Amino acid sequence: MYTVKSVLSYIEKNSNYVFVYNAEVQKMMPNRVKVSLDGRPALQILDEMCAATGLAYKAQGNQISLAQAKNAQSGQPDKGQKRRIKGNVSDAKGEPIVGATISEKGGTGGTITDINGDFTLELTPGNLVTVSYVGFKPQTVKPTEGMHVTLDEQTRGLDEVVVIGYGTKKKANLIGAVSTVGAEELKDRPVTNLGQMLQGQVPNLNISFGTGTPGEAATLNIRGKTSITNSGAPLVLIDGVEGSIDRINPNDIESVSVLKDAASAAIYGARAGFGVVLITTKSNKDGQAHINYNGRFSFSAPTTKTDFMTVGYDVARLVDEFNTATTGSSYSGLNADDYKILEKRRYDVTENPARPWTVVDPQDGRYHYYGNFDWYNYIFNFSQPTWNHNLNVSGGTDKMNYMISGGMNDHDGLYALSTDKYSTRTLMAKFNAEVTPWLRVFSTASLFKSKYKQAGYDYEGGGNVGNLVFHAMPWIVPVNPDGTNVYLLPNSKDKPADGFAAMLRTGNGFTQVGKTEQTYAIGAVLKVMEGLEITGKLTYRNYAKEKQARAANIQYAIRPNEVLTASGWPFNNKLKDGRDTYENYVYDLYANFHRTFADVHNVSAVVGSNYERGHYKFVEPSGEDLTSDVLNDLALSTGAKGVKSSQNEFALMGYFARLSYDYNGRYLVEANMRYDGTSRFPRNHRWGFFPSVALGWRISEEAFFAPVRPVVSNLKLRASLGSLGNQITDNSAKFNKNTFYPYMRLISLANTTTLNYIFDNTQATYASLGDPTSGSLTWETIVTQNVGLDVGLFNNRLSLALDVYRRTTKDMLAAARALPAVYGYNAPYENNGELRTNGFELVVGWNDKFNLAGKPFYYGVNLTLADSKTKITKFKGNESKVLGQDYEGMEWGEIWGFRIKGIYQSDQEAIDRGVDQSFLGSRFTDKAGDLIFDDVDDSKKIDIGKGTLDNHGDLVRIGNSTPRYHYGITVNMAWMGFDFSMFWQGIGKQNIYPGGNNMMFWGPYARAYSSFIPKDFPAKVWSTNNRGAYFPRPVADLARELAMSKPNDRYLQDLAYCRLKNLTFGYTLPKSLTKKAYLEKVRVYFSGENIFITSKLKSDYLDPEQMTYDSNGRVYPFSKTFSFGLDVSF
Secondary structure (H helix, E strand, O other): OEEHHHHHHHHHHOOOOEEEEOHHHHHOOOOEEOOOOOOOOHHHHHHHHHHHHOEEEEEEOOEEEEEEHHHHHHOOOOOOOOEEEEEEEEEOOOOEOOOOEEEEEOOOOEEEOOOOOEEEEEEOOOOEEEEEOOOEOOEEEOOOOOEEEEEOEOOOHHHOEEEEOOEEEEHHHOOOOEEEEEHHHHOOOOOOOHHHHHOOOOOOEEEEOOOOOOOOOOEEEEOOOOOOOOOOOOEEEEOOEEOOHHHOOHHHEEEEEEEOOHHHHHHHHHHOOOOEEEEEEOOOOOOOOEEEEEEEEEEEEEOOOOOEOOOHHHHHHHHHHHHHHHHOOOOOOOOHHHHHHHHHOOOOOOOEOOEOOEEEOOOOOOEEEOOOOOHHHHHEOOOEEEEEEEEEEEEEOOOEEEEEEEEEEEEEOOEOOOOOEEEEEEEEEEEEEEEEOOEEEEEEEEEEEEEEEEEOOOOOOOOOHHHHOEOOOOOOOOEOOOOOEOOOEOOEOOOHHHHHHHHHHHOOOEEEEEEEEEEEEEEEEEEEEOOEEEEEEEEEEEEEEEEEEEEOOEEEOOOOOOOEEEOOOOOOOEEEEEEEEEEEEEEEEEEEEEEEEOOOEEEEEEEEEEEEEEEEEEEEEEEEOEOOOOOOOHHHEOOOEEEEEEEEEEEEEEEEEEEEEEEOOOEEEEEEEEEEEEOOOOHHHOEEEEEEEEEEEEHHHOHHHHHHOOOEEEEEEEEEEEEEEEOOOOOHHHHOOOOOOOOOOOEEEEEOOOOOOEEOOEEOEEEEEOOOOOOOOOOEEEEEEEEEEEEEEOOOOEEEEEEEEEEEEEEEEEEOOOOOHHHOOOOOEEEEEEEEEEEEEEEEEEEEEEEEOOEEEEEEEEEEEEEEEEEEEEOOOOOOOEOOOOOOOOEOOEEEEEOEEEEOOOHHHHHHHOOEOHHHOOOOOOOOOOEEEOOOOOOOEOOOOOOEOOOOOOOEEEEEOOOEEEEEEEEEEEEOOEEEEEEEEEEEEOEEOOOOOOHHHHHHHOOOOEOOOEOOOHHHEOEOOEOOOOEOOOOOOHHHHOHHHOOEOOOOEEOOEEEEEEEEEEEEOOHHHHHHHOOOEEEEEEEEEEEEEEEOOOOOOOOHHHHHHOOOOOOOOOEEEEEEEEEEEO
16 A cells, blocks of 8 residues: 555656646545556556546646546536636746646646647636646746746756666665766767766766777776776676677767765676766657757867977988987988088978979989978878767657667868778667566667778777877978879988878778677566566677778889889788677576555665676788789788687676665665676686675754755765675786686797797697696675765755775785796786775765846856875785885885986086986986986985885885876856856876887987977977076987986976866757747757867877877877757757
């Protein structure tokens, strides 16, 4: 038996319906009625309740008006004097609200508004009128003739339903560490990757991208470092099915929930050791037909400065000065006469026919080059266009609903030569139907396809960017007057851009990667009895990656009328045609129970099991010496052939349970357990048990809190303690590439000239053993302690959520004590380590409105801030604590290096100091312009001692590579159909020492032949006329091989940055215009992504995020994007 009130509350909680009723119905709320709730459509429940209570209802859209049956059925007014009034209802923007419910308070009259928002109502004089509509705050007003009512939008706040493991919960009743993002926060961003949208939106959901390559996969982490043997990536579930945030259409997303602590993620077990990202896609909710279209056009450009030195004479002089200091000879090979010719062209921004940049030498007949060529702008394109289209169609009835969506995206990449192209296609279909009152079935199917083609060398195996930075000097041009490629130079053995620019221009060499993912899920929900239902679900996922990589010959010329062919790497005329596949089956069976006792005791439980099986396979045949430059088929190979292949499979099985209880939404308790088994460990070590518990207290619901509730509208304390298991070992280098079964010792087969044994005229294949393994490997156990506080002030206009946590990875796989050197192998990994991460998360928001020109002006500001630090608390390997390796007590990410006190201003200053710096290189440490290294231990000699924690010489901790203080700031405004949003994202601190090949930073200090030298670089080089310079005297290779290759605090970079991640302006056309075209909504907008960045990085030519991935900065550049879009709803 349920009260009428609890039945209506159940329907509102589990559907989009809202109820309005008069005083007579209000009096019936405590009445009890026998109805069946769980697993049934809302209207069937309502029919049964009304039949038992004598009530009747009228449904219009999402609004349901309740009244006594005699009045509802007859449509006649109550007996007595009546008056008729007319009025209109609109929203804050002045748009009419269609279907708003108008009801008489204390009487039985009621009606709804028409397409113009108008209504006519008969009511008893003296009674008030209540106006309500879903998504808006209801209003009770005094009726007047011609009255006009403006409804304000209602934020769901604490009533918001949040998706959690195998179910949902009201936000007010959450006691785990869960963050959510809705579709509104993600809409209309000019990106196709969900990771880019989520970056900075959720505290401690740390998202990074290694490069700006189209289709680049996001790297996810929750709450900092997880383990030394795996990446610690969270489990990503899309509608309950494991997937990738890189392979879902962001326009299909309804909400994203991030489960961070063990109490929240425990129910997902083995794959959820380091958190879960739950993605819920859109579906039809009201049974009505809807068509939504979104389209936009975008163009992109690099995020960094691109004005490099392009005057051939100046660059030649600069790099020759650097190279001569190192080798005693010039790099350019230009003689005095060449320099005179080059100097005459010094101010020719474009080629002057009277002073051509390419000259045929009369003596050797070869091309010679004297230009001022801008290689960067020749290679890269600064107006990359993108077209994006999305269509969503949904509909249904009260017993069935469906949703079909599709998206397409076409993007031109950064290369101006043989433009790289990226395209995606997505398709999703969802179906849900009630077959009988006790059986509901559902299905989901999705398809993702992408293709990316980039000319040049294999971009996944070294790529173009890492080679374009070599030898593309501005006095050299890329193309001869006869149209042939420039490859070999007359006065140097070096090749412009290592020939990669010529390869891009020709386009015969390329890499094409196609990805296809198909996901199918079917299931059924069986209602066993009141409050108990059983769900069964089968999921199949197939992922395939097909890759063709072609290296092709190029033609070039060194003299007129002479064409030569380049061969050898990277032009060795070779084709690789590989395929990766992954198949995954998941079976879920679980029961949900929910009951409310005495209207205040809410009990729910989940119990079930799941089984997962996966199979990976990789094969890559290759062939050389193809007979065609343009046809790409291995059958055309006439040279050496080969094949690479591998395959693995795994299985997981788990049993889970959750029991939740709350007393009247005030005292909250939840307990979870998971018992998991994996095939990755030895037979007797495969199973683990992982429990968790969480407690919550909504203090604001206590009676004693009533006096302060007008100010403090919500106050909740949360605490949780739990454990989860980790069985992922994806650090290939630590497990001899055996990441699936690390307890098995590998045997490698190979041919080699080291063993000169010939059998039957064939060189013998030999087998070798890998490093020994431990036979007792088992689960890593992740224990998380979390304390949280949720506060809402001033009717929740000001909100705050604070979480403080400690996560300890126990029994962590780590190296054992070193084995005797005579054994010849490394020590095996064992469950002997421990890693501890401490951190916090803070979310503060303010949302309010005020009247501007008589219309409501809505605004909101939201801040997220998160931080964490990690320390190895237990480690048996590296007992001598050699720096640069893991050791017990190490703070994760620590950087040891030298302190720099300045630059010697004279040779005599170096002599007078009397400190031996020869450890850093004998030639470049004791002259004017050389760095002064701090003699920390006063030994009069710069060294690193034994390089250990106890004896580290002059080394000190100079920084840490762990990103700290992740933050995001969101500002939203809306008024009269106009909307504006601005999102800033960044980190507060992170240290990186630039790699020796980071030419955008070091310039010729890295290599004399750096292609792209920033224009501000010469002003940073020390000389007797520039004693306050940032860099020392000019010496080529100093950053790569000599004194500056050792980390020091002078050139240690702080990558702290603040990025204007998104800026959006939009305007929604008035409904008075759109309804004439039978359109529900039309919105136009402008949006920009990665528009602006300010950083502590001492280079405007590098993006801080690209430095994080590759300290050499040689990656596909990041882009800023500007788009114009249109949203239309039918």
